Structures are given as C-alpha cells and as structure tokens.
Amino acid sequence: xxxxxxxxxxxxxxxxxxxxxxxxxxxxxxxxxxxxxxxxxxxxxxxxxxxxxxxxxxxxxxxxxxxxxxxxxxxxxxxxxxxxxxxxxxxxxxxxxxxxxxxxxxxxxxxxxxxxxxxxxxxxxxxxxxxxxxxxxxxxxxxxxxxxxxxxxxxxxxxxxxxxxxxxxxxxxxxxxxxxxxxxxxxxxxxxxxxxxxxxxxxxxxxxxxxxxxxxxxxxxxxxxxxxxxxxxxxxxxxxxxxxxxxxxxxxxxxxxxxxxxxxxxxxxxxxxx
Amino acid sequence: xxxxxxxxxxxxxxxxxxxxxxxxxxxxxxxxxxxxxxxxxxxxxxxxxxxxxxxxxxxxxxxxxxxxxxxxxxxxxxxxxxxxxxxxxxxxxxxxxxxxxxxxxxxxxxxxxxxxxxxxxxxxxxxxxxxxxxxxxxxxxxxxxxxxxxxxxxxxxxxxxxxxxxxxxxxxxxxxxxxxxxxxxxxxxxxxxxxxxxxxxxxxxxxxxxxxxxxxxxxxxxxxxxxxxxxxxxxxxxxxxxxxxxxxxxxxxxxxxxxxxxxxxxxxxxxxxx
Numbered sequence: 111x112x113x114x115x116x117x118x119x120x121x122x123x124x125x126x127x128x129x130x131x132x133x134x135x136x137x138x139x140x141x142x143x144x145x146x147x148x149x150x151x152x153x154x155x156x157x158x159x160x161x162x163x164x165x166x167x168x169x170x171x172x173x174x175x176x177x178x179x180x181x182x183x184x185x186x187x188x189x190x191x192x193x194x195x196x197x198x199x200x201x202x203x204x205x206x207x208x209x210x211x212x213x214x215x216x217x218x219x220x221x222x223x224x225x226x227x228x229x230x231x232x233x234x235x236x237x238x239x240x241x242x243x244x245x246x247x248x249x250x251x252x253x254x255x256x257x258x259x260x261x262x263x264x265x266x267x268x269x270x271x272x273x274x275x276x277x278x279x280x281x282x283x284x285x286x287x288x289x290x291x292x293x294x295x296x297x298x299x300x301x302x303x304x305x306x307x308x309x310x311x312x313x314x315x316x317x318x319x320x321x322x323x324x325x326x327x328x329x330x331x332x333x334x335x336x337x338x339x340x341x342x343x344x345x346x347x348x349x350x351x352x353x354x355x356x357x358x359x360x361x362x363x364x365x366x367x368x369x370x371x372x373x374x375x376x377x378x379x380x381x382x383x384x
Numbered sequence: 385x386x387x388x389x390x391x392x393x394x395x396x397x398x399x400x401x402x403x404x405x406x407x408x409x410x411x412x413x414x415x416x417x418x419x420x421x422x423x424x425x426x427x428x429x430x431x432x433x434x435x436x437x438x439x440x441x442x443x444x445x446x447x448x449x450x451x452x453x454x455x456x457x458x459x460x461x462x463x464x465x466x467x468x469x470x471x472x473x474x475x476x477x478x479x480x481x482x483x484x485x486x487x488x489x490x491x492x493x494x495x496x497x498x499x500x501x502x503x504x505x506x507x508x509x510x511x512x513x514x515x516x517x518x519x520x521x522x523x524x525x526x527x528x529x530x531x532x533x534x535x536x537x538x539x540x541x542x543x544x545x546x547x548x549x550x551x552x553x554x555x556x557x558x559x560x561x562x563x564x565x566x567x568x569x570x571x572x573x574x575x576x577x578x579x580x581x582x583x584x585x586x587x588x589x590x591x592x593x594x595x596x597x598x599x600x601x602x603x604x605x606x607x608x609x610x611x612x613x614x615x616x617x618x619x620x621x622x623x624x625x626x627x628x629x630x631x632x633x634x635x636x637x638x639x640x641x642x643x644x645x646x647x648x649x650x651x652x653x654x655x656x657x658x
Contacts, residue, residue: 133533135402135408139529211529246531253411255413256412256413256528
C-alpha cells in the first residue's frame with residue numbers, strides 16, 4: 111500500500127482522511143497543484159510550487175511550511191512510496207471550521223499515484239465542444255471543478271473529449287488544460303486572461319519563441335473554427351492535438367505539423383531535464 | 385460527544401471522516417440541505433427533503449436511500465444525540481473517485497449541531513453590499529461556497545454583514561439567504577430566477593399572500609435603493625431586516641413595519657407547527 115501525507119503524518123493511502131468538518135467537504139474550499147515524477151525526479155517542480163503558493167495566497171489560505179519544508183515532505187513521500195513514474199498532488203483545504211463557514215488552519219494533503227509517462231504525441235487528436243462558462247477565480251488552481259464534472263453528461267452526449275470554455279465568444283481554456291491555435295500565418299496563439307496559467311503552457315510558449323511568432327491574446331470561437339491547427343497542453347498530457355471543435359473539423363481532422371514539432375521539442379526538453 | 389452518520393454508521397463526531405479521495409475534497413463536488421429541530425421536532429422537513437433530492441438529481445448524484453429510509457436515519461441520529469434544538473445537515477458528495485474525476489457512489493453525511501432557536505426579529509438590521517456574481521447551478525444547494533467565503537475579506541472591509549449578489553444589475557440572493565423588498569406601494573417582491581429557492585422564502589410568500597400583493601420577478605439594484613423596506617430569509621435566521629445596501633440607508637436605518645409583521649406571522653406559524 112502506498113502512502114499519503116496528511117499534515118505531518120505519513121498514512122497508508124486507504125486510511126488517509128479528513129474530518130467531515132473540513133471546509134473542502136462543507137463548502138468546496140481548497141487549492142491544489144499537481145506535478146509528475148519521471149524516473150523518480152519531479153518535473154517542473156519549482157513552477158508548480160510557485161503556482162501552489164500563489165493559489166493559496168489568492169484564496170487567503172496560509173501555508174504553514176516554507177518551500178524547503180514542503181519539498182522535504184514531497185521527498186519523504188517519494189522515498190516511502192518508491193514510485194518512480196507518478197503524479198503527486200498537493201492539496202490545501204479551508205481547514206476544520208468551527209462554524210462550518212469561517213476559514214480555519216488549512217489541512218495539507220500530499221498524495222502520490224502511479225502515472226505512466228506521457229508518450230509522444232497522441233496521433234488521433236481530440237474533439238472539444240464549446241460551452242459558455244467562466245471559472246471562478248480562474249488565476250488560482252482551486253478544487254472547484256463542479257461545472258466541469260457536471261458537464262460530463264453533456265460532453266458524452268456530444269461525443270466530445272471535453273468542453274472548451276468561452277465567455278462572450280472569447281475562448282479561455284478547458285477544465286484541465288490550456289488551449290492554443292496555430293493561425294493561417296503560423297502564429298501560435300493562446301488566451302492570456304481569465305485562465306489558469308499552466309506550467310506546460312509556459313514551457314510551450316518559451317520553446318516556440320524564436321522559431322515562431324507567438325501571441326497571448328483573446329481568441330474568438332470563429333478564429334478557432336478557422337485555425338490551421340489547434341492543441342491543448344497540460345501536465346498529464348503534455349501536448350494533445352485538437353482536430354474538431356464543435357462541428358468544425360480542423361486541419362482535415364489530423365494533428366498539425368507545427369503541433370507535432372512543438373510536441374517533439376517539449377518531449378526533448380522534458381527528457382533532457384528529467 | 386454527539387454523533388454523526390457517515391453512510392450507514394453512527395460515529396462520534398470527532399471521528400467522522402471521509403477518505404481524501406472523496407470528490408468533495410478533490411473537486412468540490414457535493415450537495416446538502418440543512419434544517420432545524422425545535423423541541424426535538426424537525427421544522428419544514430418535507431420541504432428540505434424535497435430540495436435535497438432535487439439538488440442531488442440536478443447534480444447527477446444518486447441517493448441510495450428512499451425518503452423513508454433517510455428520515456429513519458435522521459430519527460436515529462436525533463435519538464442518539466438528544467439535542468432538542470439543533471441544526472441537522474445532510475450532505476451527499478461525489479464519492480471516492482477511482483481517477484480523481486469521475487463520479488462514484490456518493491458518500492452521505494448527516495451531522496447535528498446545537499442551535500439556539502431563532503428568536504423574534506433582530507431589531508438592529510443588517511448592511512449588505514452588492515457584488516456582481518452568479519452562483520453556479522443556482523437551483524441546486526451545492527457545497528460551492530468558494531466565492532462567498534473568499535469575499536469575507538471584502539465584506540469585512542466594507543463593514544457589511546454579507547454580499548448581495550447581482551448579475552447585470554439584477555439582484556439575486558445573498559450566499560445563504562433569499563432577499564426581499566417591500567416597494568413604496570407595499571408590494572412584497574423577491575427574485576424568481578438564478579437563485580436557490582429557500583424553504584423560508586416559500587413560507588413567507590405563502591404567509592404574505594392574502595394580506596399583501598406579492599410578486600416574484602427581477603429586482604434592479606436601483607429598486608433596492610428605493611425600496612421602502614428590505615429583508616432576508618433563511619432557515620437559520622427566519623427573517624432579518626436589511627437597513628442598508630451599499631451606501632443607501634433603507635427605511636431610515638430601522639426594520640420596517642411590514643418586515644416586523646411578516647416576522648411575527650412566520651414565528652407564529654413555526655411555533656404552531658413546531
């Protein structure tokens with residue numbers, strides 16, 4: 111049985127629990143971050159810790175550990191679990207509230223799950239369906255996935271892989287990934303506002319700069335329909351091509367050349383840093 | 385130590401817990417309802433159970449118990465705790481998800497806390513501050529209070545009791561209560577859409593009908609500012625007068641005559657049914 115950390119204790123994962131007075135259970139209040147390990151090494155750990163502390167700060171949750179202490183806890187868990195290729199999630203909740211409403215001392219949970227390393231590019235490509243919704247407090251990685259999970263029935267009915275959120279016809283993100291298009295003139299574009307800024311999003315923007323014109327700006331649904339290529343990025347997926355949005359086929363339904371090129375660059379960069 | 389029910393077990397409240405894989409903790413997914421007991425009798429129980437099953441249905445969470453079975457569990461908890469004046473909360477979560485995302489068999493939690501009976505009218509009246517926000521899936525009583533709790537800092541800074549949500553200048557509700565105004569011509573008005581329909585809201589509408597003209601319709605912020613009286617309703621509070629919204633004083637800063645009259649009617653009705 112692998113282990114989980116709850117506050118300062120290593121606990122078998124099937125016993126790791128929170129009292130029902132925790133504000134995540136009572137009021138859906140908490141933040142988290144999630145990173146991979148490959149061959150026992152955390153990938154882009156500093157970026158994920160930056161974002162974890164930022165999410166906690168936005169959500170007014172004090173982190174009662176320094177960054178070094180938190181890293182030491184992650185190391186402790188990795189040494190216990192001996193799980194070289196994994197996903198590690200650090201969650202910070204609103205804590206055990208006395209009145210079921212006011213924030214209390216946050217509870218910290220660190221879980222580790224086996225995760226096969228993301229391979230190269232998924233060659234099939236996925237179908238997204240647009241949906242008008244703006245994530246609450248989008249700059250923080252909160253535990254609020256209520257709409258995303260509620261929408262699974264709609265997504266399945268549409269035969270899609272996931273929703274692509276938009277507000278006033280400007281697309282933003284999918285519930286768990288960032289979204290990019292390649293325009294007809296080979297500019298790589300991704301939204302800049304009202305989104306969670308992903309760690310892979312940042313890496314892709316950096317890797318693309320130099321070889322391509324890159325822009326962070328608003329993207330309308332119409333621009334998505336007319337895009338030469340489209341793809342999503344995330345820690346779990348790296349880069350996945352998007353070949354259909356609503357009823358619009360993109361790049362003849364096949365992963366695009368620039369998408370493939372960026373995926374290769376990203377894979378090389380991760381391998382050289384892993 | 386009083387007890388809590390988790391699924392089918394009576395557990396001391398300080399031991400009642402969920403595993404950290406529950407979707408309330410990982411993804412903020414769950415619904416609940418909350419009712420009072422007075423002298424050992426649940427108040428408006430059928431209305432609350434109606435809404436609990438409706439919330440669960442909207443959120444695609446199957447309730448693995450009939451209404452009679454659920455009532456029997458509430459009775460079991462009340463007999464154990466011997467707490468005549470209390471608040472009972474029934475929570476249903478997204479369950480222990482295998483992949484941290486897909487819904488699983490829901491977990492059911494029933495907690496009971498001491499709650500002093502709401503007295504007559506609070507004679508001071510409260511100050512609300514308007515804020516542009518629409519609750520997600522507002523017709524369901526979900527555990528999503530993220531914005532409400534995040535806004536506490538803003539509310540305190542404004543010296544207010546709570547926020548009054550509006551969208552496009554039409555007010556809707558506060559995070560935990562319904563909102564009413566009395567217009568200059570003594571019509572009692574409350575919003576009808578994009579809100580959670582409260583049990584006390586329904587009782588007040590029924591009690592007011594006959595003695596007053598009653599309307600369920602959109603209310604603009606301007607109408608609130610110009611209202612003769614304003615009040616909120618909730619299970620915990622019954623009726624509380626609102627004497628200030630933003631910087632606008634209402635009814636000279638004092639609870640209104642019709643607010644008082646409705647409060648008395650409601651109190652009598654609850655006592656006669658208690």
